[in-house]
Amino acid sequence: MTLVDINSLRFLAEPLDRKEYGGKPSTLCKGCGHNSIASQIIAVAYELGINPNQLIKLSGIGCSSKSPAYFLNRSHGFNTLHGRMPSVATGAIIANHHLLAVGVSGDGDTGSIGLGQFKHIIRRNVPMVYIIENNGVYGLTKGQFSATADKGQQLKYAGLNDLPPIDLCLEALAGDATFVARSFAGAPRQVQSLLKAAFSHNGIAVLDIISPCVAFNDHESSTKSYTYGKNHQVPLQDITYIPVEDEIMIDEEGYDSAGEQTVDLHSGARIVLKKLDESAHDPTDRAAAMRLLEEARNVPPTENPRLITGLIYIDSNRPTLVDALHIGHEMPLAHLPESKLRPPKEVLDAFVSKLMV
């Protein structure tokens, strides 16, 4: 089966009614960044006309991981174990590579207990959208620091954090991720553009979305707060998603004279990146992407680190796990009939006779 066929399974010619993409009422705190992200997922699923029957939503454990219940009721969901959503997603995608998979994790789930599985799902380039709802704090257990918390930060419950934060986008880049983006729950338009691009990417698409925790970590000094995000966000580009059917004229690598760069996505869709300042970042340059993030976080103590958002890196060519396993054929493993799963008796007899004295 060609990719076009997989896309026609995953995306409907006509989207369902918008309410068909909704979820259960959220039980998260009012104002939680995660609720905003769930809303963007619903909006994007509707706008892309995603077939909810062909989408699976998976999560680990934590506030973030509760959120798959709050979008796409008509998709199969799996709330797995703390930090171990990646392995379950890997197994599910191997079983049925036609499925469009979206994983929702948090900074505790991905950055601490699940860091190993995070690195390995990236290394395998498992085709899925991997969202990290990053708020720097453990919510469900009432306010411990996570591994992405700011160094020197003081919290009422947890005291002083004297360890440097793990930058999950840098970790993703170091692990050869094929799509790395960062966004901010307070910037819904950018979240939507990046989600659309991620759903059209064939490979692991890591979206690290700063998603403020209004209960424990939304004070002004926190880099994971709404205020900080609004004041210090540095968007890399203005992103426009162009669906498959819309023809566009620009087709060159790098920015053209108008300051626009077009990136082809695997589904046939494209994104047009419009540069916002003179020193535009080329998201196909991995070394530049790492330098960008390093420079953003390594600022003198007197300065605030910049919250770089946008598409940081994309590589549409690296083979996925499905390619590497040679299972990308028409019928997913989960659909194979007995005739393909159990060799005939003659095969067993021949095997045995070779071993006989």
Add this chain to the structure above:
Amino acid sequence: MVQGVEALPREAADGSGSLINDFQLIVATINGTGSQTSNTAIIRSLFKMGIPVNGKNIFPSNIQGLPTWFTIRVSKDGYIARLEDNAILVAMNPNTAVQDAQELAPGGICLYDEVFTTDQRYRSFGFVENRPDITYFPMPIDQIVTSAEVPKELVDRVRNMAYVGILAYLIDIDLEAVEYALHFHFGGKERAIRPNMQVITTAHDWAAEHYASPCPYKVVPMQETSGKFLLDGNSAAALGAAFGGLSLLAWYPITPSTSLADAAKDYLEEFRIDRETGKPTFAIIQAEDELAAIGMVIGAGWAGARAMTATSGPGISLMTEFTGLAYFAEIPAVIWDVQRMGPSTGLPTRVSQGDVMAAHFLGHGDSRHPVLFPSSLKECFEFGWKAFDLAEELQTPVFVLTDLDLGMNLWMTEPFDYPDQPMKRGKILTADDLEALKGDWGRYRDVDGDGVGYRTLPGTEHWSAAYFTRGTGHDENANYSERADHWTRNLDRLARKFNTARRLVPAPLVEHKPGASIGLIAYGTSDAAIAEARDQLSRAGLTTGYLRIRALPFNDAVPDFIGQFDSVYVIENNYDGQMAKLILMEYPRLADRIKSLSKCDGWPLTAHWIANAVEEQEEKK
């Protein structure tokens, strides 16, 4: 000189067995010196001669340098359990030679590398011919290898073939059978066979010319192995899985299960390439750890593919949380546990049946998993495919507990039986089913009263197909719930499902004997030792009935069997008598009849130990 067995009914001096086709030999070498090929050649040639054999590799957790032993039992009566006494020693390891010779049975023979006594460099090891009751045969290994004129670069690799040739001469192993064994081992590659055979024949001829003392232990051809072949349990299990539709194998290396995954790779690549598309109908992932391995298995099982992992005790403990989740989320998974001793660097290359309770209850309370116990290669194959049917029918993790002895050693077997039933994929609702139900279904409803609900697979094209999977806290329709009545109803249904499992898992096998006064219960690899022990007990006047447990949960055959005897001995290879305790838990009213006989020392159980332990208990009465 070939004579029939009947013509030579001689008994060993110590009465432990006859001298013809009825003894055990042990080869002591240094790990990493390539002795495996030599030892396999010996066992295969004996098998080719029609003599029942079993080989056991006793090896350290090491790549190179530590002591390793290989025992081969030949038994005209077809007994294939380990013997405690060795009649023949091939001492190739100077580090252990003194003790190896010390442990040799009275009247035994000792072949040793001549340098142990002739070369100054070996003097410190202190090996001397100091036991008057055994016969020594020094072997000039280096001299033989030199005169065999094999290419220099091959000398190290073929050196151990010298003891094969000498042993062949001493106990009358047919050289044609040896050549056949090498042919088999090297897949017919003449370039590999020739230098090995050169060393063997040179050694054989040298021994014929120089040894004056006769060897009392001999092998003579029989007809007891035709229609059989030799294989290890891990390979049989992997083959069974390949015929069971294994679609995702996710695993992490751990002795003694690694060779199961290796064999699965070979068989899947050989037998499971789609003839039409030329593409694999399977995937194999070497995961980053056991946690990820079982996570992938559960993800694939949830999405509808047949997935399994292979591991050992330490891996099982790492899989605890996922197994608990899969139990309550009700996701099929197959977990092979090739049991070994202890955690970490305990006795990782030694055998035990120590994971019975851990596997059965793995999780976070109130979870009990089906566990299968293959005893033979045929059952490794059978449970290899059957475990998938059970996992999908019951929508739950299914364990298969084998062990290092069955998994990694060579056993004789009759041909495997091709699966006698089509695959059972369990209760799955398709889009058409959902349409017929008008979407009125619930993932955890007990529609059929057997405790097993209906599931849909992701990708099912119907508006009502989706449900949300989570561990604890759901109602019958898979909605989040913390209500006490929802949860207790769920536990009641899971208890019904456990009872359904009782009739689906392989039933115990019972061997009645007229006049039996006591019962024996065992499971897994110890079956071979039990068979032999029962004969020994019978000769001592104790007739026994035997029930072999093939799976948990138990069915009524277990209490029925126990009810027939005043004393039933539960025999197993762990310290705590885990199976005996499980039986006591389930059937407390039978407690006064149940006696636990357990042992755990890193070695497979022997008939001698079993018979003695039973007799000792019976004498106390």
